[in-house]
Amino acid sequence: MPAIEVTKLIDPLPIYTMWLREMKRFLRVKARLVSSVLMPFLFLAFLALPLSFISGMSTGIDLNFFAPGIVGMTLLFAATMSGASVIWDKEFGFLKEVLVAPVNRFSIILGRSLGGMTTAIIQALIIVGIAVAMGVELSSGSGFLLSIVFMILTCATFTGFGLILATKLGDTEGFMAIMNLIVFPIFFLSGAFFPLQAMPAWLRYIMYIDPLTYGVDGLRGTLVGINAFPLWLDFVVLLVLSIALASLGAYFFSKMEAD
């Protein structure tokens, strides 16, 4: 066998392999596939839609306002779960198989995260499709394309966040409970269901430190043309956060013990 440079940071074949595994697992478990789309749909149909009936005309808060929030929620849950699922790989022993391969750990986590992000974005796009079918009007084609950039950044941010949770909390017992305890406030405070501008200052300040606020705002701006911050601000904040959290997550992963 030819000598292989194994220490290289970006190792395409293993990255692709890790990505492929995530895709296969995503498509294989039908129940998960269905529920991952069904849950946001339920939020859209039975929460956002009824809410839009009461807020409606007078406030300008309609389904167009809510739908990007649900897309953001989908990304938040899918991406955090994808990052955190490292803990299940550890629990079921598969992590050992991965970590003893002659592959740089950065490539491993990169491929894995890209796989998780791909599946999350597929789910988000399905939700956009459902929202459009329910009568949401997209502002423009270019806006839609730009929204994918915000999806990617939001995903990277929360995949990194999930990784940090998994590597630092480390214990499978009670892990899900703690995760929900952290993830739900992030969702609630992101402005998915209420406009940031209409909130009192103390609440606004809490919302400012929620990364998903910028994701939802960016998605709203690009998809339906309603945004609280300028889009460039959403973009810059998310870019910085995604790089910071994803790198930190990757770093913790590289220090993770297989056993």
Place this chain on the structure above:
Amino acid sequence: MNNIIETEGLTKEFDGLVAVNHINLNVEEGEIFGFLGPNGAGKTTAIKILCTILNPTSGSAKVCGYDVVQQREKVRECIGIVFQDSAIDRFLTGKENLDFHARMYHMNAETKEERIAEVLDLLELKGKENIKVNDYSGGIQRRFEVARGFMNHPKALFLDEPTLGLDIQTRRSLWDYIRMLNEKEGITIILTTHYIEEADYLCRRVAIIDQGKIVALDTPEKLKEVVGLNLISVQIARGEDDSLANLLQEIKWIKNIELCNGSLELSIDGAEERIPELIDFADNHEFVISSIELHKPSLEDAYLHYTGKTIREEEGSVKKLWKAMMTRGRGRR
């Protein structure tokens, strides 16, 4: 003969608990080498260090000529591992797992397909490769893990308790597969086990490990020899054991005589060749031997000799030790 593994004073401590204690050993190319010892003796820890999963506290180890700490990627390239607990993706099929492994070890598409077909053939897994791992029996799943372990043509294959939890037939057949891999592919195999029969049946050399230390290292035959004498039990037709016993005391190669359950237990120096001698002796003195049997010491006797306990006795105390370690481990995290 080249050494595939060389260790010097290899030591691993977990918060003051010495799991591996100054181990020095060489494993030669092409042999099946076994670590035999009770649970918690340090076998798995030793193997984990050799596989680059754990770093040693002190001492050094070389696998395939590479240092396990300084050149871990090089080591990883030339070894295959079958872990004690299953490390296989249950949502993927057996083939997909092999495929995953091949790609992670940088195999190109062509060699990959070829090699997968080869290992499926060798371990007789053809026709089962497209079923989800979750739906396999324990034995088949294990076989896939072994197949995966030597996919990348490793120089050394590590098997950590390969037959743990398998039934007798499955265990036997896995033993035969392991042997065949060793013979056909020339892979050096290093395994840990707490099954004495397994070490005896498979290994060319066995290291008996107890409380982190290697207490004996040799071929199973040599290990048994050290226990010492063979045993012959003789039954006399007319129950005149005492008088025969008295006569036998004159024979030099009989080291000890015991009377139990109506038969004479003779500890002897020598082996099969003593049986006719004994029969002649009895004939000359007009005794009729109704049955005669030679017992050679088992590896279990050898184990007993070196550790002063049987493996079963040990498990009780080891469990306590292990528990203590676990609670300490929790605090560490």
